[in-house]
Amino acid sequence: MRFPPNDFFYVIINKFKIIDCLARFKARHGDNKHKNMVNKDQIEQWVSQGMVTREQADKMIVDVSKSKKEESSNNFIVTLSTVGSVCLGIGAILFVSSNWDYMSNFIKIAILLGSTFGALYAGYFLKYQKGNFPKVGSSLIFLGTLLFGATIFMISQMYNVNANSHTLILIWMLGVLPFVYVFLSPSITVLTVTLFYVWAGFFIFRGMGFDESFHDFLYLPAIYLVLGIFIFGVGGFHYLKPAFNGIARIFRLAGVEIAMISLFLLTFRFFSGDIAERGFSYGAGGDVSSQFSLSFMIFLMLAAFLSFAGLYFNPSKSKTNSLENLFAVGLSLAAMTFFYFPLQSDIFTFMFNLMLAGIIAALFYVGYSKADVKLVGIGMFWLEIFILARYFDFFWDLLPRSMFFIFAGIILVVGGVALEKKRGQLKNKFTAKPAVS
Amino acid sequence: MLLSLFWLAIIGVFIGIKEFTLRTGQEVLLKTRPVDPRDIFRGDYVILNYDISSVDVGVNNNFTNGDKVYVGLDVRGNYAIATGAYTVPPSNMLFIEGVVKRASDRSIQVEYGIESYFVPEGKGGVLERAGSNLEVRAAVDKGGNAVIKSLLIGGKEVDLK
Numbered sequence: 125m126r127f128p129p130n131d132f133f134y135v136i137i138n139k140f141k142i143i144d145c146l147a148r149f150k151a152r153h154g155d156n157k158h159k160n161m162v163n164k165d166q167i168e169q170w171v172s173q174g175m176v177t178r179e180q181a182d183k184m185i186v187d188v189s190k191s192k193k194e195e196s197s198n199n200f201i202v203t204l205s206t207v208g209s210v211c212l213g214i215g216a217i218l219f220v221s222s223n224w225d226y227m228s229n230f231i232k233i234a235i236l237l238g239s240t241f242g243a244l245y246a247g248y249f250l251k252y253q254k255g256n257f258p259k260v261g262s263s264l265i266f267l268g269t270l271l272f273g274a275t276i277f278m279i280s281q282m283y284n285v286n287a288n289s290h291t292l293i294l295i296w297m298l299g300v301l302p303f304v305y306v307f308l309s310p311s312i313t314v315l316t317v318t319l320f321y322v323w324a325g326f327f328i329f330r331g332m333g334f335d336e337s338f339h340d341f342l343y344l345p346a347i348y349l350v351l352g353i354f355i356f357g358v359g360g361f362h363y364l365k366p367a368f369n370g371i372a373r374i375f376r377l378a379g380v381e382i383a384m385i386s387l388f389l390l391t392f393r394f395f396s397g398d399i400a401e402r403g404f405s406y407g408a409g410g411d412v413s414s415q416f417s418l419s420f421m422i423f424l425m426l427a428a429f430l431s432f433a434g435l436y437f438n439p440s441k442s443k444t445n446s447l448e449n450l451f452a453v454g455l456s457l458a459a460m461t462f463f464y465f466p467l468q469s470d471i472f473t474f475m476f477n478l479m480l481a482g483i484i485a486a487l488f489y490v491g492y493s494k495a496d497v498k499l500v501g502i503g504m505f506w507l508e509i510f511i512l513a514r515y516f517d518f519f520w521d522l523l524p525r526s527m528f529f530i531f532a533g534i535i536l537v538v539g540g541v542a543l544e545k546k547r548g549q550l551k552n553k554f555t556a557k558p559a560v561s
Numbered sequence: 562m563l564l565s566l567f568w569l570a571i572i573g574v575f576i577g578i579k580e581f582t583l584r585t586g587q588e589v590l591l592k593t594r595p596v597d598p599r600d601i602f603r604g605d606y607v608i609l610n611y612d613i614s615s616v617d618v619g620v621n622n623n624f625t626n627g628d629k630v631y632v633g634l635d636v637r638g639n640y641a642i643a644t645g646a647y648t649v650p651p652s653n654m655l656f657i658e659g660v661v662k663r664a665s666d667r668s669i670q671v672e673y674g675i676e677s678y679f680v681p682e683g684k685g686g687v688l689e690r691a692g693s694n695l696e697v698r699a700a701v702d703k704g705g706n707a708v709i710k711s712l713l714i715g716g717k718e719v720d721l722k
Contacts (some may be wrong), residue, residue, distance in 0.1 A: 240568070277577070286677045289679075295571060295575065302564060418627075
C-alpha cells in the first residue's frame with residue numbers, strides 16, 4: 125500500500141519502517157555501531173524491498189558515510205592516545221629508575237603513587253566528568269593500570285623481594301580486575317587476561333631453575349591448553365549479565381587464542397610424540413615435578429567444570445553452545461589423557477593434529493553461524509599456519525631445497541591473497557545480510 | 562574513589578608488611594655462599610645463596626619440593642646458622658620461613674624470599690669481586706618473614722650509590 129509523500133500517516137508509517145529496519149538489524153548484529161555499521165548495499169536492498177524511499181536512503185547513505193569517517197578518526201585518536209599513554213608510562217618509570225639512587229624511599233613512593241593516581245583521575249575526569257574526551261580518558265585510565273603494576277614492581281625492588289616472585293604479578297592482576305567490571309574497558313580486560321597467563325607460568329614454575337624444570341617445560345603447551353579452556357569458560361559465564369557482553373567476548377577470544385597456540389604446539393612430535401624419544405622414562409609422572417602436576421590438576425578441574433557447566437546452562441544463549449562446549453570438554457579430556465597416560469608412540473601427535481583440524485572447522489562453522497568475521501579470521505589464520513607447518517613436516521626431506529622454498533613462497537603468497545579476499549567478502553556479506561531474517 | 566582506596570590498600574598492605582618486618586624483626590647476619598659467578602647477575606640484581614639455604618634434616622627426610630618449611634636459627638659468633646627444619650613454626654626460638662626448592666636424602670635446599678638484591682646499573686662489579694666475603698644483614702620478624710636490610714663486604718656496609 126502506498127501513500128502520497130505529504131500524508132501524515134505515510135510519514136509515521138515510514139518512520140516506523142526505518143525504526144523497524146534498524147531494530148531488526150541491531151537484533152541480528154548487536155547494538156555496536158562501531159562493528160556492524162549499516163552500509164550502502166544494505167540500504168539499497170531496503171529501497172528495492174520498498175522499506176524506505178529513495179530520499180530517505182540518500183540521507184542514510186550520507187549519514188553512514190559521515191559516521192564511517194568519524195569512526196576512522198576515532199580509531200586514530202584511540203591509537204594515538206594509547207601509544208601516548210604507554211610512552212608516558214615508560215617515561216615515568218625510566219625517570220624514576222634512572223634517579224633511583226638519589227631519592228629516599230618516601231620520595232620514590234610519592235612519585236609512583238602520584239603518577240598512578242594522577243593518570244587515573246585525569247582519565248576519569250576527561251571521560252566521565254567533563255565527558256568531552258572519552259577516548260583520551262580511557263587511555264589515561266589504562267595508563268593508570270600500567271603504572272599500578274610498575275609501582276608494585278618498583279616497591280618490590282625497594283625491599284628486594286625475589287625477582288621471579290609470582291605474587292607480584294598476582295597482586296597486579298587482582299588490583300586491576302575490578303577495573304574491568306567498573307570501566308568495561310577492552311584494553312584493561314586484555315591486560316588482565318595477559319597477566320593471568322603470565323602469572324600462571326610463574327606460579328607453575330615457582331622456585332625452579334631450568335635444569336630441574338625441563339620435563340615440566342615439555343608439558344607447558346598441555347597446561348596452557350587447559351588454561352585457555354578455563355578462560356573461555358570464564359568468558360561464557362560473563363554473558364549472564366548483558367552489560368558484560370563485551371568483556372565476555374574478549375575473555376572467550378583470549379581463551380581461544382591461547383588454546384589454539386597450545387594445540388598447535390602439541391601437533392609437533394617434540395611436545396606430544398613418543399615419550400622415550402623425548403627423553404622421558406616410561407611414565408612421565410615420575411619425571412614431571414609434583415608442583416607442576418598439582419597445578420595441572422587444579423586448572424584441569426576448573427576448566428572441565430566450567431565446560432560442563434557451560435554445556436548444561438548455556439549462559440551465552442548461543443545456538444552453537446553445544447558445539448563450543450563439547451569441543452572444550454573434548455580438549456580437556458585429551459589434555460588429561462595425554463598428561464596422565466603417556467605412551468611410547470606418536471598417537472597423541474596424530475590425535476592433536478585431528479583436533480586442531482576439527483577446531484578450525486568449528487571456528488568456521490560458528491563464525492558463519494554468528495556472522496562473526498573475527499572468528500572466521502582466526503580460523504583462516506590457523507588454517508594457513510597448520511597447512512604451512514605440515515608442508516614443512518612432509519616435504520622438507522622430500523623436495524630439493526630450492527623447490528621447497530619456491531613452493532612454500534607460492535603457498536604463502538597465494539594463500540595470503542586468497543584469505544584476504546575471502547575475508548573482505550565475508551565482511552561485506554555479514555554486514556549486507558538483510559535485517560529481516 | 563573506592564577503586565583508588567582499593568589500590569591504596571593493596572600498596573599500603575604491601576609496604577606495611579615489609580616495613581613491619583624491617584622495624585620489628587630481629588637483625589641477623591647471614592653468610593652468603595658463592596653462586597656460579599657467571600650466573601650471579603640477572604639484569605640489575607644479584608642472586609644470593611646462603612649457608613642456611615642448605616639444611617641438614619637427617620635420615621628421615623619427609624620434605625618434598627614445594628613444601629613450606631620453618632628453619633630454626635641460632636646466632637653463633639657473628640652469623641645466624643640453621644639448627645633444624647620444621648613443618649610448623651617452632652616455639653621459643655628464632656626461625657625463618659621458606660619453601661623447599663629441592664629435597665634430597667639428608668638435606669633440603671630452601672628459598673626464603675631474600676635471594677635477590679637489586680643493584681644500580683653498572684655498579685655490580687663491587688659485589689662480583691667480593692665473592693664469599695659477601696654478607697647480608699637481614700631482619701626476621703616473629704612470623705619468620707625476612708627482609709634484606711643491607712649488604713656487607715668484610716664487615717663494612719656496601720654503598721652502591
